[in-house]
Amino acid sequence: MNPRRVRAVAKRIAEQFRRDRRSLGLLIGAPILVMSLVGALWGSSTAQVSRIVVATDRAPAPQLVAALRRSPALAVTETTVDEAMRRLRDATVDAVISTRVGFVSTEIVVVMEGSDPFRSGTTLQSIQRAVLAAVSVPPIPGAPPAGPPPVVVEYLHGGPDHTLLDLLAPLLIGVFAFFFTFLLSAVSFLRERTSGTLERLMATPLRRAELVVGYLAGFSVFALIQAVVIIAFTVLVLNVKYSGSLATIFLIEAMLVIVSVSLGLFISAFARTELQAVQFIPVVLVPQIFLSGLLVPVDQLPDVLRPFAAIMPLTYSNEALRGVMVRGLEIGDPVIVRDLLVLAAFGVVTIAGAIASIRREVA
Amino acid sequence: MSAVEGSAAGSGAAALVATDVTKRFGSVEALRGLSVTVREGEIYGLLGPNGSGKTTFIRCVAGLVRPDAGSLALWGGEPREAVAAGRVGYMTQAAALYVELSVEENLGFFAALEGVDGVRQRIEEVLRTVDLLDRRRSVVGTLSGGMRQRVSLAAALLHDPRLLLLDEPTVGVDPTLRRDFWDHFRGLATRGVTILVSSHVMDEAGRCDRLGLIRDGRVLAEGSAKELVARAGTADLESAFLTLSEGATA
Ligand SMILES: Nc1ncnc2c1ncn2[C@@H]1O[C@H](COP(=O)(O)OP(=O)(O)O)[C@@H](O)[C@H]1O
């Protein structure tokens, strides 16, 4: 070991870093960005408020309803069982509470919407607390508290025969597609820019829009192959249960990939090296993982973060993929239609950005 | 594409007319009022040292760079129009190819962009021209620098362009093949193809019909190699270039 040579190598690395201000900035800035996200997400105490419906035609005991109403974590409405179940299917409420006459006693029946495992967990916890609170208040002052009534929990989607993976795998398909196509398109278009082939292409009859659409088509094919492989693997090897039509899943995927690829092409204009392109991951992708409903339901996000979730493509693909693959929604369902339209709007913006970024370089 | 039969050494109509073209990159003035006229069927050589603006001018002609001032027309129209019509072939200074793809795949791609008919046969023809037919299936990344130059030239020739832009085409190409290249260029010019070629190699310059000596983004002197040597009163083109550029800066 020659200390002088070692020092020379270390010094060179420091000098290169100094020239590459962006790497230096990201080294410091990216953790700060991610930590402040995490801080805002989990550091604040905005607890989830679950929307539950109490069936009026099969109402549980009044003191239970009162206890449910007293819970700050529950927003309680009352309506008929039929109407309540309809709202549950639309996922506009999280749980329906009613009663059923059993052999021994009257059971309390909680039907969970169930498509979002994190939301379900919190909701069920809040309901169980309220049930316990209700029985700990004796009906007659001084009398011993009655034993807790039997509670039967049922699931519209998911439930005990579903694992966390069943409910999250659909979203992961979107995340993988976004991640890889964004990264690969950013890097390959960066190469196109730096190796001179982009300029060479601009000296042919090829139009910029044709180039962008060609990239979109090429990458979409690979993203769909990726989706097929992931779905097949999760179904056949991991025994994940899905519903929904494959065609609808592909359509959602394709829309998402159009956004991620054109975003990758656009972003590549702001990188000079492949390393710099990779550095966009913590900026573009990590916030989407945190805010797009994968870990925390979007409507439970702290107020400061909700607007960010609204401008993230993964928010909409997650909702759509969960809708189709967990809730079994059809392509014509208003939720799916809206998500596809929003993704299309993102696509228009990012494609325009990609085309404009080509003009920026080539006069 | 009608092959306008240009009689010898560019007595045809003007293919390229550039007048007082200027281009600035930040603080660098790459072109400072460059004027050049190239006739159909003529081989025009841009001769000048590194950094004199040759590549920048060729990029202007290829429609890749918009001049800040001055005018530049190909057959009386915008460069972009001529490019879009497939009338321009551009061989870049550093071979711009997809290194992961084979020679054939690269050429197939450019042929498709240029709308070439009978692609397979045409690829074979241009590869024979650059003497690379036996390497058609080689991945470009495994080729030497000179071979890549040849693939790059082949790509520029694919669609039989009326104007060929060659930016230092023979760098890294061995002398025998270099001579073959120039024979081929002459053959194309005889068929009416206009060629704008840049070089800083003086012995190549003798094969051009006319030369523009470029320095600091301007044409210092113009004429055939013979004329320039005579005007400078020197023994060869290299000293002529030095004499003429000193005269201009003095
Ligand atoms: N894209 C660019 N950005 C900044 N400067 C440039 C750019 N292209 C060329 N230049 C500068 O313009 C001058 C002319 O360059 P160039 O046309 O490549 O010369 P040549 O091809 O004769 O060697 C050089 O000083 C070069 O550094």
Ligand SMILES: [Mg+2]
């Ligand atoms: Mg050059």
